[in-house]
Amino acid sequence: MPSPLPRDPIAQARDQWISHGWAAEADSMAAITALMRSASIFLQRADAILKPHGLTFARFEVLALLGFSKRGSLPMNQASRLLQVHATSLTNSVDRLEATGMVRRVQHPTDGRTRLLELTTKGKGVLIDARQDLNVQLFSNSGMPEADAKDLSQILSRFRHSQGDFL
Amino acid sequence: MPSPLPRDPIAQARDQWISHGWAAEADSMAAITALMRSASIFLQRADAILKPHGLTFARFEVLALLGFSKRGSLPMNQASRLLQVHATSLTNSVDRLEATGMVRRVQHPTDGRTRLLELTTKGKGVLIDARQDLNVQLFSNSGMPEADAKDLSQILSRFRHSQGDFL
Numbered sequence: 001m002p003s004p005l006p007r008d009p010i011a012q013a014r015d016q017w018i019s020h021g022w023a024a025e026a027d028s029m030a031a032i033t034a035l036m037r038s039a040s041i042f043l044q045r046a047d048a049i050l051k052p053h054g055l056t057f058a059r060f061e062v063l064a065l066l067g068f069s070k071r072g073s074l075p076m077n078q079a080s081r082l083l084q085v086h087a088t089s090l091t092n093s094v095d096r097l098e099a100t101g102m103v104r105r106v107q108h109p110t111d112g113r114t115r116l117l118e119l120t121t122k123g124k125g126v127l128i129d130a131r132q133d134l135n136v137q138l139f140s141n142s143g144m145p146e147a148d149a150k151d152l153s154q155i156l157s158r159f160r161h162s163q164g165d166f167l
Numbered sequence: 168m169p170s171p172l173p174r175d176p177i178a179q180a181r182d183q184w185i186s187h188g189w190a191a192e193a194d195s196m197a198a199i200t201a202l203m204r205s206a207s208i209f210l211q212r213a214d215a216i217l218k219p220h221g222l223t224f225a226r227f228e229v230l231a232l233l234g235f236s237k238r239g240s241l242p243m244n245q246a247s248r249l250l251q252v253h254a255t256s257l258t259n260s261v262d263r264l265e266a267t268g269m270v271r272r273v274q275h276p277t278d279g280r281t282r283l284l285e286l287t288t289k290g291k292g293v294l295i296d297a298r299q300d301l302n303v304q305l306f307s308n309s310g311m312p313e314a315d316a317k318d319l320s321q322i323l324s325r326f327r328h329s330q331g332d333f334l
Contacts, residue, residue, distance in 0.1 A: 008324065008333040009249050016235045025306035031316035032209050032309060034323040036224070037251060039206030041330050042199050057203070068183045082176050084204060139192035142199060143329040148322045149198035155315045155322075156201040157175065162310040163208050166175040 010034050042138075049137050053130040054100050058085070059093045060134070063102060063127040066119040073118040075108065084165065102126055177201050209305075216304050220297040221267050225252070226260045227301070230269060230294040233286040240285040242275065251332065269293055 010033050017026040046057040055063070061083055066072055074082075080090045094117060097103040102123035108114035119127070142149065160166065177200050184193040213224040222230070228250055233239055241249075247257045261284060264270040269290035275281035286294070309316065327333065 004331045005248060005333040008327070009251075010320075010324075010327075013231070013235070022302055022306075025302045027313060027316045027320065028306040028309045028311065029302075031311065031319045031323075032213075032306065034320055034327065035202065036206045036210060037332070038323045038326055039203045040251070041327065041332070043203060046199075064180070068180070081172060084176075084207070135189055135192045135196075139189075139195040139199065142195045144195065144198065144322070144326050146194060148325065149194045151318060152198045152322050153177075153194065153201055155311070155319050156198075156205045157177075158315065159205055159311050160175070160177075160201065160208065164171045165204070165208070166172040 010037065042142075046134065046138055049133050050130055053126050053133070054102075055126070055130055056093075058089070059097055059102075060127075060130055062090070062093050062097060062117075063119065063123055064131065066103065066117060067124065067127050072124075073106070073116040075114050076105075076117055079117055097123070177204065209309075213301065213305055216300050217297055220293050220300070221269075222293070222297055223260075225256070226264055226269075227294075227297055229257070229260050229264060229284075230286065230290055231298065233270065233284060234291065234294050239291075240273070240283040242281050243272075243284055246284055264290070 010030050013033065014026045014030040017023070017029055022029075043057055046060070050056060050060055053060075062079065065079060065082055066074060076090065076094070077087070080087050083090065085093075094103060094105070098105065101120055104118050104120055106116050106118050108116050144152070177197050180200065181193045181197040184190070184196055189196075210224055213227075217223060217227055220227075229246065232246060232249055233241060243257065243261070244254070247254050250257065252260075261270060261272070265272065268287055271285050271287055273283050273285050275283050311319070
């Protein structure tokens with residue numbers, strides 16, 4: 001992270017928006033820009049914590065999803081839906097995870113047309129260690145008070161629902 | 168966007184976190200994951216709106232920043248700080264913007280060691296049209312009520328301040 005800016009650049013952009021005659025859109029522009037900027041701060045922190053484990057946050061999410069599934073495996077298309085990532089992005093993540101021996105693609109036992117994604121023993125171990133580091137270094141120490149985290153979840157849950165993220 | 172999921176996957180992950188004994192980290196994990204997922208929804212929408220203008224949201228932000236600067240130009244390192252993006256990411260964006268004639272790199276008039284980034288006439292025109300589309304299609308129609316947008320801005324402003332984003 002570079003040194004702090006003397007003024008919040010998003011507050012400055014909001015002022016510019018208002019002075020250019022787009023006052024009606026200024027708060028929404030500021031909120032959306034702040035959301036993207038904050039996500040990028042968290043993603044940089046998460047990726048830095050996960051790098052020693054050979055993971056990015058996107059690849060960690062794949063391992064975590066498989067780890068929570070009943071059989072430790074899921075069809076690719078279901079993983080893509082649950083992670084809300086495009087099939088090509090998921091394929092990239094899975095290629096990397098397979099190359100480092102953390103997951104493998106296997107045939108579905110009864111449905112010949114479906115390929116399952118399965119956590120390996122190595123993948124299970126990496127998941128446990130990586131999740132421990134994320135819990136300690138990021139989630140226990142996010143820089144966000146508990147009340148703010150709860151409010152944020154509620155606001156974003158309403159938003160994600162409005163966007164068709166879940167029923 | 169694929170069809171909505173029957174249950175919120177972040178709420179499911181939060182339940183899993185609690186049942187695995189990480190209750191103290193569950194709310195923070197849910198808030199951070201929701202933040203990244205919501206930012207990705209907004210980024211996909213913004214990129215789709217900007218594609219016909221030959222822009223991504225990252226490149227739009229460069230144009231918007233230059234458009235608000237007093238002289239229509241800024242030193243590269245200052246643009247990098249204000250956009251809080253790494254110098255290499257900014258270089259990528261600027262390379263694409265320069266290739267399509269929207270910005271140019273010029274010599275600073277008095278400081279020979281500094282290169283300025285300057286908006287071209289074409290870049291100014293594209294900025295005006297692209298910003299109009301973002302205002303109408305995204306910021307006026309974000310899917311987030313005004314009160315939520317304001318609360319979100321305040322929560323994220325406190326968070327960004329805590330992370331050294333601005334003084």
